[in-house]
Amino acid sequence: MTQPSLLDSTRTAAKLALQKGASEAAAGGWQARHVEVAWRDGKIEKVSEATTRGLALDLYVEGRYVAVSTSDLRPEALDRFVEDSVALARKLAPDPHRMLPDPALYTGQAAIDLQLEDPSHASLDSATRRRIAEELEAAARSVPGADRILSVTTGASDTRAESALVQTNGFEGTRRGTDFWISAEVTVKDADGRRPEESAASGGRFRDQVEPPAAVGRRAAGRALARLGSRKGDSAVLTMAVDARSAGRVVAALLGPLGAASIQQKRSFLEGKIGAVVGSPLLDLTDDPLVVRGLGSRLYDGEGLAARKFRVFEGGVLRSYYVDTYYGRKLGWPPTTARTSNLAWRLGDRSQAELLRAMGDGILVTGFLGGNSNGTTGDYSLGVRGFRVRGGALAEPVGEMNVSGNQLELWKRLTAVGNDPYRYSAMGTPTLVFEGVQFAGN
Amino acid sequence: MQIRYFERFGVTEALIAETLAAALSRGGDHADVYFQHRVASDVGVEDGEVNRAHASVELGVGVRVVKGDQTGYGYTEDLSLPALLECARTAAAIADGPSRVAPARLHLAPALPDRYPLVRRWEDVRPDEKLPLVAALNERAFAADPRVKKVNVYLRDESGAILVADSSGRVVEDEQPMTLLFLSVLAEQGGRREQNGYNVAGRAGFEFYSPDRLDRVVREAVTRTTILFEAGPPPAGEMPVVLAAGSSGILLHEAIGHGMEADFNRKGVSIYADKIGKPVARPFVNIVDDAAPPGARGAINVDDEGNAAGTTRLVQDGVLATYLHDAISAKHYGVAPTGNGRRESYRHPPLPRMRATYMLPGPHETEEIIRSVKRGIYCANFSNGQVAIGAGDFTFYVKNGFLIEDGKLTRPVKDVNVIGNGPQALERVDMVSNDLAIDEGGWTCGKDGQSVPVSQGLPTVRVSSMTVGGRGT
Numbered sequence: 001m002t003q004p005s006l007l008d009s010t011r012t013a014a015k016l017a018l019q020k021g022a023s024e025a026a027a028g029g030w031q032a033r034h035v036e037v038a039w040r041d042g043k044i045e046k047v048s049e050a051t052t053r054g055l056a057l058d059l060y061v062e063g064r065y066v067a068v069s070t071s072d073l074r075p076e077a078l079d080r081f082v083e084d085s086v087a088l089a090r091k092l093a094p095d096p097h098r099m100l101p102d103p104a105l106y107t108g109q110a111a112i113d114l115q116l117e118d119p120s121h122a123s124l125d126s127a128t129r130r131r132i133a134e135e136l137e138a139a140a141r142s143v144p145g146a147d148r149i150l151s152v153t154t155g156a157s158d159t160r161a162e163s164a165l166v167q168t169n170g171f172e173g174t175r176r177g178t179d180f181w182i183s184a185e186v187t188v189k190d191a192d193g194r195r196p197e198e199s200a201a202s203g204g205r206f207r208d209q210v211e212p213p214a215a216v217g218r219r220a221a222g223r224a225l226a227r228l229g230s231r232k233g234d235s236a237v238l239t240m241a242v243d244a245r246s247a248g249r250v251v252a253a254l255l256g257p258l259g260a261a262s263i264q265q266k267r268s269f270l271e272g273k274i275g276a277v278v279g280s281p282l283l284d285l286t287d288d289p290l291v292v293r294g295l296g297s298r299l300y301d302g303e304g305l306a307a308r309k310f311r312v313f314e315g316g317v318l319r320s321y322y323v324d325t326y327y328g329r330k331l332g333w334p335p336t337t338a339r340t341s342n343l344a345w346r347l348g349d350r351s352q353a354e355l356l357r358a359m360g361d362g363i364l365v366t367g368f369l370g371g372n373s374n375g376t377t378g379d380y381s382l383g384v385r386g387f388r389v390r391g392g393a394l395a396e397p398v399g400e401m402n403v404s405g406n407q408l409e410l411w412k413r414l415t416a417v418g419n420d421p422y423r424y425s426a427m428g429t430p431t432l433v434f435e436g437v438q439f440a441g442n
Numbered sequence: 443m444q445i446r447y448f449e450r451f452g453v454t455e456a457l458i459a460e461t462l463a464a465a466l467s468r469g470g471d472h473a474d475v476y477f478q479h480r481v482a483s484d485v486g487v488e489d490g491e492v493n494r495a496h497a498s499v500e501l502g503v504g505v506r507v508v509k510g511d512q513t514g515y516g517y518t519e520d521l522s523l524p525a526l527l528e529c530a531r532t533a534a535a536i537a538d539g540p541s542r543v544a545p546a547r548l549h550l551a552p553a554l555p556d557r558y559p560l561v562r563r564w565e566d567v568r569p570d571e572k573l574p575l576v577a578a579l580n581e582r583a584f585a586a587d588p589r590v591k592k593v594n595v596y597l598r599d600e601s602g603a604i605l606v607a608d609s610s611g612r613v614v615e616d617e618q619p620m621t622l623l624f625l626s627v628l629a630e631q632g633g634r635r636e637q638n639g640y641n642v643a644g645r646a647g648f649e650f651y652s653p654d655r656l657d658r659v660v661r662e663a664v665t666r667t668t669i670l671f672e673a674g675p676p677p678a679g680e681m682p683v684v685l686a687a688g689s690s691g692i693l694l695h696e697a698i699g700h701g702m703e704a705d706f707n708r709k710g711v712s713i714y715a716d717k718i719g720k721p722v723a724r725p726f727v728n729i730v731d732d733a734a735p736p737g738a739r740g741a742i743n744v745d746d747e748g749n750a751a752g753t754t755r756l757v758q759d760g761v762l763a764t765y766l767h768d769a770i771s772a773k774h775y776g777v778a779p780t781g782n783g784r785r786e787s788y789r790h791p792p793l794p795r796m797r798a799t800y801m802l803p804g805p806h807e808t809e810e811i812i813r814s815v816k817r818g819i820y821c822a823n824f825s826n827g828q829v830a831i832g833a834g835d836f837t838f839y840v841k842n843g844f845l846i847e848d849g850k851l852t853r854p855v856k857d858v859n860v861i862g863n864g865p866q867a868l869e870r871v872d873m874v875s876n877d878l879a880i881d882e883g884g885w886t887c888g889k890d891g892q893s894v895p896v897s898q899g900l901p902t903v904r905v906s907s908m909t910v911g912g913r914g915t
Contacts, residue, residue, distance in 0.1 A: 052502075052519060092485075195712070195831075195834075230833070265488070372857070381839065400909060439678070440861075
């Protein structure tokens with residue numbers, strides 16, 4: 001007996017939707033193999049290993065719409081589920097804006113090999129994962145000052161995922177990808193009983209993009225030890241540098257409000273800002289789905305639209321929103337894509353150390369804790385930890401502090417961008433420096 | 443032995459027994475198998491029309507093998523014997539030797555408590571009943587205030603069950619309903635916009651939506667939004683913080699709840715490690731984590747390891763009392779499990795997790811607490827919080843509140859993150875009122891990539907000083 005391919009079973013699901021009364025449908029099938037090894041203080045803590053699958057369907061029934069998903073793929077169960085879903089759709093009010101994308105937008109996929117699947121995945125065995133996890137811990141415990149370490153938890157995980165998308169107005173696509181991650185978390189003992197923790201991670205689409213475990217383990221331990229003796233600083237308006245690894249948190253506050261759904265629902269402080277200056281000239285970034293081996297790379301998006309590179313901010317001016325088919329139709333705008341792929345920043349030419357030297361006095365934020373940013377008004381208030389910067393160099397660690405303000409002011413105060421994009425996130429943020437940020441502390 | 447719910451999926455005593463035998467075949471100490479079926483449905487209103495619905499089915503099984511404090515785990519959506527045996531063998535490899543114990547003969551666990559009795563089961567509620575409910579809420583929100591410009595309503599319901607069987611032979615099935623109603627409002631005034639909302643959730647059927655509750659949903663969603671036009675940021679810095687009764691339980695969730703999850707203490711990475719039996723708060727402070735509040739979102743009849751779930755005392759008369767345990771940590775500490783072993787789904791092994799966390803009433807009066815503050819903030823409701831387990835720093839984000847000036851609530855405040863350190867904040871809880879309320883909102887707690895539903899509650903409490911992420915002085 002041979003298993004039908006994922007594309008075949010997804011086609012069958014789309015066909016089933018039409019048979020049961022949908023006028024149009026999008027079917028998305030997926031399956032993934034995921035393996036994870038967690039290691040702690042000299043032995044394995046957890047091994048999890050599974051092959052998992054699911055199916056999602058968007059059903060368009062006589063101008064009405066439902067979106068459903070299931071992991072119960074037994075044929076009789078699926079049959080009944082689709083039947084019930086179509087019946088549910090018939091109860092709803094019609095929505096003239098719901099329809100599959102214009103098939104013209106399916107065409108023109110880039111003719112490049114994005115290299116998202118590492119063929120060596122199959123040869124990765126449990127002994128190797130275990131050895132990586134062990135090496136991470138050994139490296140963490142090898143740094144000077146390691147006698148302060150209370151615990152080291154490390155991990156190696158990898159996924160091989162495959163998905164298929166079938167839309168009944170003429171789109172079919174499949175994609176496969178792998179990713180590999182290693183990480184270390186280190187807890188150290190402070191003199192007053194606190195047990196600060198820090199971590200480091202590395203990963204990529206291909207195994208050879210992952211840093212050596214020794215480097216990652218040492219980095220995690222170094223970061224944790226640097227937290228010892230952390231104190232709350234005084235409330236003040238200061239220059240804030242945000243470390244590349246953490247800066248994604250600040251940028252993420254722009255992404256929700258850039259979405260067409262937020263704009264159409266009047267929940268975006270970026271509404272009406274196309275062509276307007278939103279940030280300093282250094283706010284300059286492009287959505288680029290076509291990066292070879294990129295974590296967010298794709299040839300087509302979740303709606304089947306051919307992926308294209310486009311400018312989001314150019315010299316501080318807002319150039320484009322993220323527009324999906326549905327909210328685009330509601331707004332009368334052509335779709336771009338619903339979700340970010342890889343963000344490519346126009347980078348500066350200085351390292352973080354050089355930026356801190358130029359900054360002189362302020363705080364380097366290395367981590368955020370909780371807080372939120374109001375997408376409607378742009379007001380934000382975020383917990384932070386990091387280091388005081390004095391005389392252009394890192395000084396004492398600080399924590400238990402907050403930064404607050406409004407996004408529209410914040411981005412105008414972006415005064416420097418580093419040359420150090422964070423490689424282990426599709427957001428690719430470099431170190432960012434903002435002037436005049438309100439810190440709350442003592 | 444009669445398998446009730448999962449029989450329809452072909453789950454039999456023999457299937458479970460063979461799976462558990464394979465799970466222990468390499469020398470594990472303990473094994474369990476967790477079947478899950480969850481059917482969720484939601485209907486929504488946007489721009490005045492009930493024109494969207496979602497439905498989902500999750501069906502799957504996870505097999506876990508424990509050796510000491512090590513875990514092997516495998517899961518699948520395929521409930522056939524060969525698929526289950528493959529999961530079991532994968533999980534079994536956490537041990538590496540000959541089989542040492544065989545699973546005991548299966549038997550049904552004693553009857554569970556009935557903490558979420560249903561009047562109207564969701565399986566029996568037709569869309570024709572749900573759609574008018576959300577449509578009416580939409581209209582009422584618009585009618586409540588002319589400044590309301592956009593309204594979103596979502597009604598979600600879940601039904602289904604779990605089955606846990608373990609190598610001690612115990613088999614438990616529990617049907618676990620859930621419902622959540624979410625009303626979000628966008629209002630405009632003088633060219634400004636503000637957005638807020640209100641949500642309610644519980645393990646209940648359609649009867650949950652009483653006229654009283656629906657009135658409250660509309661009133662709270664609208665007033666919590668429109669008051670934002672008068673609100674601004676509070677000053678920045680340290681000041682007394684008064685937490686309103688109810689959802690302020692987020693303080694406990696972040697300041698102590700996570701830090702008391704025994705896995706973090708077993709590993710020595712929590713700021714509360716080695717503090718059991720030590721005073722951590724004033725003698726009038728009592729904090730519990732409780733599986734039993736009837737119909738609460740965080741209530742469970744049994745945990746996801748099949749253990750009885752009751753009331754765990756985190757702090758008793760100011761003294762740190764009991765960690766929140768799953769089976770692994772309970773064995774590590776040589777204590778009975780506390781029924782806190784929970785998981786998001788069959789894709790995850792259980793971890794020690796909170797259920798409904800709240801503080802018991804104290805000796806002070808609410809008025810007296812507010813009157814006592816010369817200059818500080820009063821926090822009324824919240825959107826989210828977070829904690830660093832080892833350093834102890836934690837935050838909660840205040841969506842609505844007031845300044846307190848000379849003992850009175852004055853200017854409304856909004857959108858402010860408050861940050862503190864867990865043990866220090868507990869020590870600084872110096873007044874506790876008698877007005878305990880468990881919040882009816884739809885809280886979800888995240889840990890290690892797993893989300894579980896929780897509840898939280900608090901009487902009005904004063905924390906003598908925390909850092910308020912405001913602006914200016």
